Amino acid sequence: MTEDILRVNRLSTRFFTQEGQVNAVDDLDLRIERGEVFGIVGESGSGKSVTARSIVDLIESPGEITDGTIRFNDAELAAAVREDHPGAVDGDFVDLRAVPERLRRSLRGTSFSMIFQDPESSFNPSLTVGEQLAEAVEVQRRASATPRSTRARTKSSEYSLGNFVLSAMLPSRRYVSEESRERAIELLELVGIPDPVERADEYPHEYSGGMLQRAMIAQALAGEPDVLIADEPTTALDVTIQAQILDLLDDLQRETGMTILLITHNLGVVARMCDRVGVMYAGEIVERGTLADVFDDRVHPYTEGLLGSIPDLEGVRGRLDPIPGNVPSLLDAEMGDRCHFADRCPKAMADCLEHPPEYPAAGSEHHQARCVLAEMEYDPARALPEGYFDETERPAADKHAGPEEPEEEPPEERRHPPAETTGGEHQ
Numbered sequence: 373m374t375e376d377i378l379r380v381n382r383l384s385t386r387f388f389t390q391e392g393q394v395n396a397v398d399d400l401d402l403r404i405e406r407g408e409v410f411g412i413v414g415e416s417g418s419g420k421s422v423t424a425r426s427i428v429d430l431i432e433s434p435g436e437i438t439d440g441t442i443r444f445n446d447a448e449l450a451a452a453v454r455e456d457h458p459g460a461v462d463g464d465f466v467d468l469r470a471v472p473e474r475l476r477r478s479l480r481g482t483s484f485s486m487i488f489q490d491p492e493s494s495f496n497p498s499l500t501v502g503e504q505l506a507e508a509v510e511v512q513r514r515a516s517a518t519p520r521s522t523r524a525r526t527k528s529s530e531y532s533l534g535n536f537v538l539s540a541m542l543p544s545r546r547y548v549s550e551e552s553r554e555r556a557i558e559l560l561e562l563v564g565i566p567d568p569v570e571r572a573d574e575y576p577h578e579y580s581g582g583m584l585q586r587a588m589i590a591q592a593l594a595g596e597p598d599v600l601i602a603d604e605p606t607t608a609l610d611v612t613i614q615a616q617i618l619d620l621l622d623d624l625q626r627e628t629g630m631t632i633l634l635i636t637h638n639l640g641v642v643a644r645m646c647d648r649v650g651v652m653y654a655g656e657i658v659e660r661g662t663l664a665d666v667f668d669d670r671v672h673p674y675t676e677g678l679l680g681s682i683p684d685l686e687g688v689r690g691r692l693d694p695i696p697g698n699v700p701s702l703l704d705a706e707m708g709d710r711c712h713f714a715d716r717c718p719k720a721m722a723d724c725l726e727h728p729p730e731y732p733a734a735g736s737e738h739h740q741a742r743c744v745l746a747e748m749e750y751d752p753a754r755a756l757p758e759g760y761f762d763e764t765e766r767p768a769a770d771k772h773a774g775p776e777e778p779e780e781e782p783p784e785e786r787r788h789p790p791a792e793t794t795g796g797e798h799q
């Protein structure tokens with residue numbers, strides 16, 4: 373029997389920038405079951421990281437969660453906050469947006485942990501890896517020893533997500549206790565670091581990229597989190613190491629039963645790791661379902677396009693064939709009320725000029741697609757005229773889009789030069 377551990381409803385996260393309002397995440401629903409690996413996949417700039425950061429309350433100015441609920445299933449937490457914040461509690465679910473920030477942040481490390489693409493940012497260069505892991509263990513231990521209601525007053529939140537404040541907060545170079553040192557070594561062993569006793573005394577710069585990635589995973593596991601959010605955890609690594617880290621996450625998930633939200637732009641990684649997947653485009657989930665739904669019964673031409681660009685995880689090819697066209701602008705003023713993919717879509721029809729809802733799709737009960745093709749066959753007679761969006765909208769020039777290159781041959785469809793689809797920067 374499965375139950376939901378996390379329910380995100382109608383989440384909107386905006387950035388209020390000089391250029392205008394950026395709709396990075398728009399009206400997004402997400403339901404994650406306890407113990408599953410849920411993937412979010414999409415091109416650079418589609419809103420994957422902002423979704424993840426919204427869940428763990430890591431959106432900073434000029435960003436803001438403007439709408440929605442983020443409900444976390446935790447009976448103990450629900451019992452602890454019911455009295456003071458009755459409106460935040462629904463059964464065993466607590467709406468994290470409706471409780472005080474301090475309480476929300478106290479869940480970091482124990483309820484949620486996050487790992488990132490670049491492990492360097494999670495470690496203080498002037499402390500040994502072992503000391504930092506021990507510190508994380510110690511903080512989580514103190515947090516767990518404190519009842520939920522007062523947990524918010526501990527400092528757990530300041531450690532558990534890696535780099536945050538860690539550097540500023542560790543004046544001592546010594547282990548807090550022998551116990552936490554032993555646990556740190558155990559954690560290093562758990563994530564497959566050879567000679568953990570010796571490696572514990574080394575500094576982050578003495579670790580290779582893959583080893584430091586393992587150490588970051590160890591740090592994230594120090595508080596035995598219920599949900600691990602992994603944001604492109606292997607993107608910066610070479611393919612062999614990538615495969616090893618994915619195996620490690622897979623093993624850890626099996627052993628601990630933790631839930632993983634895995635963010636990637638690589639459908640090969642999704643195929644290898646996930647139970648269910650949401651395909652993101654322009655701040656929305658445009659198709660979702662089980663792996664079979666999305667790989668075999670896909671409806672959305674964007675999913676199709678991503679599938680056409682799967683890099684071979686193990687292989688030499690390892691290159692994405694970008695989907696033709698520009699990465700969409702997420703500026704509110706430029707988004708328009710249509711299917712956001714229509715200007716790149718080989719099957720765009722007149723029907724796509726209205727913003728589609730999520731339709732149930734042909735696969736499992738989990739399968740949904742935000743595309744009219746879930747409801748109707750493609751009808752060439754309804755196709756939009758060539759160049760339709762060139763005339764009616766100015767091109768969605770975006771920081772993510774590469775420089776414009778001249779087209780070599782006349783396009784068969786409305787096609788723009790390829791946009792960069794990999795290697796986007798994380799903030």
Ligand SMILES: Nc1ncnc2c1ncn2[C@@H]1O[C@H](COP(=O)(O)OP(=O)(O)OP(=O)(O)O)[C@@H](O)[C@H]1O
Nearest residue numbers: 387394396415416417418419420421422423796797
């Ligand atoms: N600090 C910020 N200020 C302004 N806009 C931002 C900021 N952070 C993110 N955005 C906007 O939110 C959009 C979504 O960004 P996000 O980082 O979630 O993309 P992503 O899908 O994770 O891409 P990538 O694969 O490159 O990591 C971006 O296109 C960007 O326009």
Ligand code: NI
Nearest residue numbers: 420421422798
């Ligand atoms: Ni990202």
